[in-house]
Amino acid sequence: MSKLLFLCEIQCWLRLLILGLLMLESSGSFALPSFANQTGQNCMACHAGGQFPELTPYGRLFKLTGYTLGERALSPSVMGVAGGSSIKNISNVNTAMQVNSGQALNLPLKNNSIDFETGSVFLAGKINDNLGAFTQFTYDRFGGTDSSGNYSLGTFGTDSMDIRYADQIVTLSKDLIYGFSLNNRPSVSDPWNTSPAWMQYVPQSNGKGSNAFSDANTAYPANGLTGNAAGLSAYAFLNKTYYAEIGFYRTANSFLSSFNSGNDANYLTGKNTYWRIAYNKEWGPENIMIGMSGFDTHYFDPNSTGLISDSNSYLSSQLRGVDFQYQYLLDPHTVTLQGTFQKQSTNFAPNDSPNQASALVNVMRLKGSYIYQAKYGTSLAYFNYTDGSMQGGTYEIFWNPLQNIRLGLQYTAYDKLTAITAGGLAAASDANTLRLYIWTAY
Amino acid sequence: MSIFKNLLLIVAYLSLSACSNIERSRDLGNADVSGVTLVKQVCSECHGQNGNSTSPQFPKLAGQQIGYLQSQLMKFKDHSRSDRLAPEFMYGMSHGLTVKQIGEISEFLAQQQLINEKAQVMPDDYSGKLIYVNGMADRGIPACQNCHGTMAQGQNDFPRLAGQHKQYLVKQLHVFHANIGRPDTPMQFVTQSLTEKEIDQVATYLSRL
Numbered sequence: 001m002s003k004l005l006f007l008c009e010i011q012c013w014l015r016l017l018i019l020g021l022l023m024l025e026s027s028g029s030f031a032l033p034s035f036a037n038q039t040g041q042n043c044m045a046c047h048a049g050g051q052f053p054e055l056t057p058y059g060r061l062f063k064l065t066g067y068t069l070g071e072r073a074l075s076p077s078v079m080g081v082a083g084g085s086s087i088k089n090i091s092n093v094n095t096a097m098q099v100n101s102g103q104a105l106n107l108p109l110k111n112n113s114i115d116f117e118t119g120s121v122f123l124a125g126k127i128n129d130n131l132g133a134f135t136q137f138t139y140d141r142f143g144g145t146d147s148s149g150n151y152s153l154g155t156f157g158t159d160s161m162d163i164r165y166a167d168q169i170v171t172l173s174k175d176l177i178y179g180f181s182l183n184n185r186p187s188v189s190d191p192w193n194t195s196p197a198w199m200q201y202v203p204q205s206n207g208k209g210s211n212a213f214s215d216a217n218t219a220y221p222a223n224g225l226t227g228n229a230a231g232l233s234a235y236a237f238l239n240k241t242y243y244a245e246i247g248f249y250r251t252a253n254s255f256l257s258s259f260n261s262g263n264d265a266n267y268l269t270g271k272n273t274y275w276r277i278a279y280n281k282e283w284g285p286e287n288i289m290i291g292m293s294g295f296d297t298h299y300f301d302p303n304s305t306g307l308i309s310d311s312n313s314y315l316s317s318q319l320r321g322v323d324f325q326y327q328y329l330l331d332p333h334t335v336t337l338q339g340t341f342q343k344q345s346t347n348f349a350p351n352d353s354p355n356q357a358s359a360l361v362n363v364m365r366l367k368g369s370y371i372y373q374a375k376y377g378t379s380l381a382y383f384n385y386t387d388g389s390m391q392g393g394t395y396e397i398f399w400n401p402l403q404n405i406r407l408g409l410q411y412t413a414y415d416k417l418t419a420i421t422a423g424g425l426a427a428a429s430d431a432n433t434l435r436l437y438i439w440t441a442y
Numbered sequence: 443m444s445i446f447k448n449l450l451l452i453v454a455y456l457s458l459s460a461c462s463n464i465e466r467s468r469d470l471g472n473a474d475v476s477g478v479t480l481v482k483q484v485c486s487e488c489h490g491q492n493g494n495s496t497s498p499q500f501p502k503l504a505g506q507q508i509g510y511l512q513s514q515l516m517k518f519k520d521h522s523r524s525d526r527l528a529p530e531f532m533y534g535m536s537h538g539l540t541v542k543q544i545g546e547i548s549e550f551l552a553q554q555q556l557i558n559e560k561a562q563v564m565p566d567d568y569s570g571k572l573i574y575v576n577g578m579a580d581r582g583i584p585a586c587q588n589c590h591g592t593m594a595q596g597q598n599d600f601p602r603l604a605g606q607h608k609q610y611l612v613k614q615l616h617v618f619h620a621n622i623g624r625p626d627t628p629m630q631f632v633t634q635s636l637t638e639k640e641i642d643q644v645a646t647y648l649s650r651l
Contacts, residue, residue, distance in 0.1 A: 036534075039470075039534045039535070040470075040533055040534015040535065040537050041530060041531055041533075041534040041535070042529070042530035042531070044530060045530060045531055057497070058487050058488050061487045062487070065468060065483075068468050068469075069468040069470075069483075069484055069487070070468070070469075070470055070471075070534070071469070071470040071471035071534070071537065071538045072471070126468075126469075128463075129463040129464075129466070129467045129468070129469060130463055167463070167466060168466060168468075168483060169466070170482040170483065170486060170491065172491075172492070175486070175491060282496045282497065283496065284496070284497065284498060285497050285498055285499060285609070329497065329499060330497070330498060330499055330609060331499060331526070331527060331613070
């Protein structure tokens with residue numbers, strides 16, 4: 001019965017979408033987000049096949065030159081996501097989650113229903129010839145908990161921040177882009193889509209409701225560590241071939257408190273060094289990148305029994321990663337292959353409770369996608385945590401009727417998911433999730 | 443003082459001292475920025491350094507006819523050229539350009555040397571060359587060289603075709619054939635009876651000149 005209601009809701013939303021498209025067509029209106037406003041170009045000039053947030057070679061250069069190319073200055077834009085999910089066996093999953101972790105999800109309340117999920121406001125673009133910004137603030141419909149512990153309250157806060165100074169020196173034999181990025185997460189500054197901050201299905205589900213088991217919500221080390229960080233990195237890109245970046249992160253407080261994403265728990269101490277090197281090669285309509293990255297961090301252990309001022313309350317984490325990306329971009333075809341392999345070793349705080357000395361997690365993620373005419377897309381992804389906690393894949397199809405509207409359908413299937421299989425109350429496949437979303441930006 | 447604060451001070455200093463950087467500006471709405479600067483800072487991102495693009499998504503502009511470059515930039519600017527990728531890429535790029543900047547961009551690119559890695563590797567099949575040199579009178583297709591020159595070097599408003607990316611040439615021949623967004627040229631008529639195979643043959647020949 002509930003799945004029938006879900007299908008009815010899908011039908012209603014599709015009718016609304018078609019009505020919206022007809023209104024857009026008839027009125028001739030065509031609003032564009034900030035960067036498209038600035039350059040006057042279509043989104044697909046910078047985003048491969050219109051597949052956000054993946055960048056084309058030109059999009060990468062636009063980012064690395066500090067968002068300063070174009071005519072207009074800093075301007076606002078908005079983005080919204082509505083969606084819903086259907087989990088295969090909600091009853092088993094709910095029981096297992098409650099027993100294994102006591103974690104309250106909006107289940108089964110939000111299963112098989114479509115809701116407005118997140119809305120973002122962007123202020124982005126050039127400030128002067130060398131200075132530009134990408135700032136995003138997001139309202140999460142299910143970001144906060146009520147008195148019963150259910151995620152039913154909306155929250156609004158900083159999402160991604162990337163303020164840049166950049167310059168480009170072009171001579172007969174040399175093309176050097178160099179710059180600095182003030183940002184709120186390691187790898188937000190990265191121009192490739194295989195970095196922790198960007199290799200995800202977009203739109204990303206909030207994960208607090210029934211979307212908890214879609215691929216976008218599979219944890220990715222490094223991206224989630226630092227909701228309360230601010231960093232400054234220096235980078236250089238030589239002859240569109242060699243890329244290097246080094247950055248240092250600290251707690252986003254005092255004059256950098258606006259960079260805080262709302263995660264007050266992670267207080268950083270020390271230098272917290274992030275580094276990244278990459279080799280990029282372009283030939284014909286193809287390009288490839290092979291890179292390495294690392295992030296060494298010391299921050300307040302959420303499980304610590306001590307005070308923030310106590311050095312025994314801090315854990316140290318070391319992340320090392322190898323990643324690659326291949327793109328074929330020739331209208332009307334867009335093909336992308338991506339892979340990333342990460343090893344995260346953590347030494348927990350001495351007064352961590354429950355006490356454990358260290359942990360090692362290896363993560364592998366692979367993704368391939370094909371898009372035709374920047375309108376019709378499909379992708380297949382695989383993810384695997386070598387500690388056996390999670391393994392599965394996601395298949396997606398999507399349609400961009402206009403460059404700033406996307407309708408997508410995802411199916412995530414799990415082979416391993418210890419969060420629900422521990423205790424034998426549920427099978428991994430019980431969490432298999434079908435997700436429908438509508439994404440739009442103006 | 444921490445590394446973080448030192449770096450922040452350096453960036454703040456650079457930012458405040460660089461409100462206007464005419465020599466290395468990417469500002470498409472500033473008439474004071476020279477066309478040559480725009481070629482290096484903006485056009486080169488897609489069309490390559492000195493107009494030799496890597497991707498066939500974007501045409502090589504090095505050594506192109508100055509008159510053709512000027513006319514195409516004006517057509518992007520006034521939207522009279524509207525094949526599919528024109529509004530997606532070039533309307534915004536040309537919107538704020540002045541006539542002076544368009545002249546400087548065109549002159550600079552026309553003076554650059556086209557680099558063709560595939561030159562001299564001629565196909566075994568000479569059909570493309572025969573179409574280019576002789577046309578096909580029985581089907582009303584005139585010789586391409588009548589307008590584009592014996593070496594496909596172009597003249598005035600007729601573009602240089604020699605050394606251009608094959609995929610780009612094929613795409614544009616399809617645009618003319620389907621009569622989508624490139625009016626005011628005789629190419630709709632010329633391409634009407636060309637077959638897919640002939641389009642491929644002539645594009646292969648030209649890309650290797």
